[in-house]
Amino acid sequence: MPTPSRIAAARALHGVFGAGHRVGDRWDAGLSSEDAGLAQALLGLCLRHWGRLQAYVKPRLKDQSRSLPLGSQVALAMGLAQLAWMDGVAAHAAVNEAVELAADPVLGFPPHKGLVNALLRRGAENRQLLRADLEALPASLDRTPFVNAVLQAALEPHHVPGKAQVEALWAKLQTPPRPAFRVLRGEAPPELEADPQLDGCWSLRAGEAFPIPWLQSGAGMVQDRSSQALMTFRWEQNPFRILDACAAPGGKTTSLGSRFPNSFITAVEREPRRADRLRKNLEDRCVKAAVVIAEVTDFLASTTGTFDLIILDAPCSGSGTLQKHPELPWIAGNIDLERLSELQRDLLRAAIPKLDPGGLLIYAVCSWLPEEGDHHRAWVRSAHTELQPALVWPAGYGVESGATSFFRPHPLTWDGEGFQAFAWTKR
Ligand SMILES: C[S@@+](CC[C@H](N)C(=O)[O-])C[C@H]1O[C@@H](n2cnc3c(N)ncnc32)[C@H](O)[C@@H]1O
Known part of the structure; x- marks a missing residue:
């Protein structure tokens, strides 16, 4: 029988290529840290390298006109x-492990x-030689049209993307990201080191395992650098x-x-299972908030209350998370x-x-896709003149100098997920 690590990886590959699913956050949860x-x-x-791995196999098959079943593709890859x-x-x-995997009737x-x-x-x-043969295959085999559109969209707002910059960004996104953390209580565990550029952000020291007990205690959390930077928006009001x-x-x-321990926070989530996780995370971290399970548009339509601060971290394609989610190009x-x-x-209209x-x-x-960011910004500008851009982020996150109302760090120089965020205040 294949080892647990190979079984877990094979299951995840079946989920992606068989069912078109994303790899869930907890796909390796049952594994020891070494296996994980x-x-x-x-x-x-x-x-x-899925595209190149499959292209390597094809010419080595007797019958090249027939495509292999997914179980064989996974075992070979x-x-x-x-x-x-x-x-x-x-x-x-x-x-041997791959042969055992091929022998498994399900995987x-x-x-x-x-x-x-x-x-x-x-x-x-x-x-x-195998490695050289694989790497000699065109890199474009690992790049779907979706990736090409995302690379263009990521670079376009910064300058006209040239081929070299597109390639540099793709190479960057092909390396596994370094996880980032936030300390919520007490000291950072020894596995972490302070991020020299982003105050309050920590990253895993090279070769260290995830500080799981510390995370489970609620004394800290995993949070991408971009989310951390975005939440440092400057706004002096209480x-x-x-x-x-x-x-x-x-x-x-x-x-x-x-940041606002004395404010009354309402946290809305429409999916009950995710809301359970939200509630547990907030309890573990000692964060006070009223969790509401609802479609936020329904919640907003039914509430008589208004808000001084609204964060709308909307569901999206996740195209900025290509580095963390290498399955995205394939699904x-x-x-x-x-x-x-x-x-x-609709969410903006309701909020x-x-x-x-x-x-x-x-x-x-x-x-990074404009349909999910810039187009909405243009719509707000024309349809909601009562809103005006709020200059809440410093230079570096969207513009080279001065403060900015949009958060869109340069994808080649910024280490973190691709984000588009916009801030407005109401007259
Ligand atoms: C991008 S994630 C939010 C991440 C979260 N803000 C954080 O920083 O941890 C979007 C979340 O919104 C939820 N969601 C999507 N559409 C919604 C809706 N119409 N009403 C309420 N929640 C929604 C999704 O289930 C998902 O959990």
């Missing part, structure tokens, strides 16, 4: 990736056990009522609770951008009337 490290590395390599790029994995382990395709064995043994004879309109799992609610066909953009517009005069509205998406 191996599984994460392996899954990342297979997803980042995992075996090849270990042989080519994971020097710490012995060749016999990479081959593999047993009639192809022999084929998987033969192809991988051939690759194992010269691992350096809001009485705050709305976090799309709140789970509660990263931004936590930031709000730490992007399931993303309905038009529907998402309409939904985001704007509930902002108090003098209040601050921040709309954010972890996406």
Whole structure:
């Protein structure tokens, strides 16, 4: 039987390529930290190089006109990736584990056990050559049209994207991101080191494992650098009522609770299971907030209250999270951008009337696509003249000098997820 790490990686690959699912946050939750490290590395390599791994196999098949069943594709990709790029994995382990995976009736395709064995043994004879052969295949095989559109969209607002910049950004997004953390109580654990550029942000020291007990205690949380930077918006007022309109799992609610401990925070989430997680996270972190399970448009239509501060961290394509989610290029066909953009517009339409005069509205998406950001900004400018841009972020996050009302750090120089956020205040 394959090891738990290989089984977990194979299951995740089936989820992506068989069902078109994203890799969930907790896909490796049942693994020991050593197994999780191996599984994460392996899954990342297979997803980042899926196109090339499949293209390597095709000409080596007897019948090239027939496509392989997913179980064989997964077993071969995992075996090849270990042989080519994971020097710490012995060749016999990479081959045997992949053959066992192929023999699994659910995750593999047993009639192809022999084929998987033969192809991988051939690759194992010269691992350096295998790696060179894979890397000689066109990199564009690992890049779908969605990726190309995202790269253009990420660079366009900063300058006209040239080929070199597009390639540099793609290379950056192909490396696994360094996780970032926020300390909420007490000292940072020894596994973390302070981020030299972003106050209050911490990152994992090279070679260290995730500080799981510390995270579980609620003394700290994982939060991407971009979310942390976004939440440092400068606004001197003391809001009485705050709305976090799309709140789970509660990263931004936590930031709000730490920054405005005396405010009354309402955190709305429409999905009950995510709302449970939100509630638990807030309890563990000692954040006071009223959690409401509802469609936020319904909640806003039924509430008589208004808010001094509204954070609308809207559902989106997640195109800015390509580095953390290398499965995105392969499932992007399931993303309905038009529907998402309409939904985001509806959320803005519902939120704007509930902002108090003098209040601050921040709309954010972890996406670079203009349909999810800039287009809404243009709409607000023409349809809601009662809102005016609020200059709440410093230079570096959107403009080169002076303060800015939009948060869109340069994707080549900023280390963090791709975000677009806009801030307005009401006259
Ligand atoms: C981008 S995530 C929010 C992340 C969160 N703000 C944080 O920082 O941890 C969007 C969340 O909004 C929820 N959501 C999407 N549409 C919603 C709606 N119409 N009403 C309420 N919640 C919604 C999703 O289930 C998801 O949990």
